[in-house]
Amino acid sequence: MKTIKYILVIAFALMVIIPLIAVIFTTFKSTAEVFSSILGLPESFRVDNYISIFVDQPMARYFMNSVIVTLFSVVFTLLFASLIAYAVTRMFGWIGVVFFSLFTFGMMVPAQVNMIPLYQLVFDLGLTNSLLGLILVNISVTMPVAIFILSGFMKSIPKSLFEAARIDGGSEWQMYRKIAIPLSMPSLAATAIFLFVMHWNDLLYPLLFITKNEYKTLPLALLEFQGEFATNYPMLFTGVIIASAPMVIAYLFLQRYFVAGITAGSVKG
Amino acid sequence: MNFRKNKSLFLFLLPGLILYTIFFIVPTVNALIYSFTDWDGISPEFNVVGIENYVQLVTNDSIFLKAFVNNIKFMLFVLIFQTLFSLIFAMFLIKNTKTNIFLRALYFFPTILSSVSVAFIWTFIYDPNMGMLNSVLSTLNLDFLQQNWLGNENIAIYSIAVTQVWFHTGQMLIIFVAGLQAIPKDLYEVADMEGAGRWSRFRFVTWPMIAPSATIVMAYTTIQSFKAFDLIFAMTRGGPNYSTEILATLIYSTAFRSFEFGYASAQSVLFMIVIAVITVIQFRLLRASRVQE
Known part of the structure; x- marks a missing residue:
């Protein structure tokens, strides 16, 4: 029972955390990079997207x-x-x-x-x-x-x-x-x-x-x-x-x- | 006498009352009036058509019916899973330990995001080509479960319902935690003395005691699922082929895409009636179940 409880609690926590981390990582990627690795770390923390959203x-x-x-x-x-x-x-x-x-x-x-x-x-x-x-x-x-x-x-x-x-x-x-x-x-x-x-x-x-x-x-x-x-x-x-x-x-x-x-x-x- | 005593208080009502009358009461009454016309929202002229819009909606409008059915599907799915999850997790996280408080705050987090943001996050998860869900399935060698989650007419509405559950479970959990923490400890002690098992404790102590919280959670969840306009609009705009159209989104597209203001107003009046009926039924059912305990 305890084990099931921990599994469920952690599973739901991950369901909130993983998408949010993916969102943050994605903002540092290029579209091609997203295609090749969805959940991976960005190659570098480049802020091009942030600059371009304010400039363009x-x-x-x-x-x-x-x-x-x-x-x-x-x-x-x-x-x-x-x-x-x-x-x-x-x-x-x-x-x-x-x-x-x-x-x-x-x-x-x-x-x-x-x-x-x-x-x-x-x-x-x-x-x-x-x-x-x-x-x-x-x-x-x-x-x-x-x-x-x-x-x-x-x-x-x-x-x-x-x-x-x-x-x-x-x-x-x-x-x-x-x-x-x-x-x-x-x-x-x-x-x-x-x-x-x-x-x-x-x-x-x-x-x-x-x-x-x-x-x-x-x-x-x-x-x-x-x-x-x-x-x-x-x-x-x-x-x-x-x-x-x-x-x-x-x-x-x-x-x-x-x-x-x-x-x-x-x-x- | 009463009026004289209340005189200065009327001034307090005034600013709010003026705005409320102009921007709420007048439009609400007008919705009813428009619903008896064939106005297109643009031309200065229109005809009064009586109850024709209503007759058409009820007897001969398959899209309206579809939106209504979608609304019910969406509501039932969200109602069942959101209530279940929020209750289960509330029972897991009832004690105010540091970890539990952190987890509750984490679960609650999606609630503060805008529907548009949540819609984007889940469009990414569901993306058929590079979505998180499909790639996770592929990593687990479960490729046969891969889907076009928002593009498949049969499942799109449930995909959005899952998003809605993710969005608001943390919010409902808080209501249950408050309800559970208010249950007197001695009730459980009595149950233990009587040799009650885990299920009996839940059935005869917890459930009757949290019935008021459950009523609130279910009422909020129902109303929320009828108002899920922002989320659905940003995820699918009601498509594909009306498969995710609910009443709220249908009213919008009838009015502002097809420019049938009169007809859309009749839809809104029926929408209001549906919400009123569901609210009444729900309170009756829950009250009845509480009396039985």
């Missing part, structure tokens, strides 16, 4: 676009969602429940259900080929799950804290800033990480709204490399490495928060 492709532009879209989407989703989560947990009577249900309904609807009218709307507003358009849509789409996670946490804050603040003459805004936000930091951090991963990796909305190189984000740019490079795996994987690097580096340092955040966000599917 507007890779730096794609990277910046991803950074801008992700940062703004995360910050504003968190801001708006925490305000709403605070309001729905603090509201008296059924009205809070109604708003909570209205917002969390958004979690149940897969993006492909309303992407057609959404495309039309974004087009009519002149927001196709614009990072602003992507950011606005991102915020609206991920707010529901953020509200769900944050309000779950805010409900657990003892009511007496708010009562005490109210007696001292605190306004709702002060209570939000001085009590709700500081106490919700762990769940805000988890939500932030979940949102980072989600927005950084999103393909659908850039695919729908962006056609010009100037505005492409990394996942969309990668997808189009596929058309350009076909089975030129060294170039494709160089793209993969660059697109994944920020998340991988963050994961190495913030593992626990990643696991907590992504697990909390799994509701979104």
Whole structure:
């Protein structure tokens, strides 16, 4: 039994490690070298592919676009969602429940259900080929799950804290800033990480709204490399490495928060 | 009275509510409206065709049916193997030792990658000419098992399902580990005193106690497998010959390749209904199985 356990555990570990090592090695190879030895060490650690991806492709532009879209989407989703989560947990009577249900309904609807009218709307507003358009849509789409996670946490804050603040003459805004936000930091951090991963990796909305190189984000740019490079795996994987690097580096340092955040966000599917 | 007390809180809702209404509620309602038209997404005019799109979809659209069946195949495969693997590995790695924590983090790693990256990695593994899988098989003298993993209509959907399992098992494992660690130790002590074997311990202690985690894992897995748009789109675009087309990818190609916005909207409404029905059935089944314990 023990032996079977070890074999399985190691087998799965190898299934994760081997492809990742192969990806890294491949980025240092030429296409011919990949053909001759798939899993072998590269002949030398030449960085031609990395140079060529930045020189021949507007890779730096794609990277910046991803950074801008992700940062703004995360910050504003968190801001708006925490305000709403605070309001729905603090509201008296059924009205809070109604708003909570209205917002969390958004979690149940897969993006492909309303992407057609959404495309039309974004087009009519002149927001196709614009990072602003992507950011606005991102915020609206991920707010529901953020509200769900944050309000779950805010409900657990003892009511007496708010009562005490109210007696001292605190306004709702002060209570939000001085009590709700500081106490919700762990769940805000988890939500932030979940949102980072989600927005950084999103393909659908850039695919729908962006056609010009100037505005492409990394996942969309990668997808189009596929058309350009076909089975030129060294170039494709160089793209993969660059697109994944920020998340991988963050994961190495913030593992626990990643696991907590992504697990909390799994509701979104 | 309530409204007066809530007044300042309404301001808190405002920024989010405005965006949510414009970019979520309005399009969702519009999807329903479009679904009753024959709009092509380009021309200013269109006709209201009533339920014609729905009738066509349900009675006379073999591709829609195929995408639906593929969705179910994909879902069942992922549901069975992902739940099984994540539960087994969670039981193996339940103790918080250094090695186990490292392994859990390693298994979780694919989850942080983008679907496009994962798609590229697995396209390389499955490549019929220089792919890792075929060359490993050849090294093991198992050449007869070699396949065009993504090009063979009969197996392509399962090849992608394997990728999906690789992608998300580590994520589900974490949910099971949390569930398993919450089981009180004395329950196992009682089971041991009663002379319960390995299987009975699992059947009568572990399983009933992790039923809530299992519900969550299975619900997430199901929804994820219906939304596997990015992965499938980047791996095969639904081909060859619609063999990996699922509802989400079909809606995209009907709308943005064939420009049948009205028809694609009807597909989305049915897609939404399918997801709602499956979610309800699943919660019923799992609740029923828990009551029995």
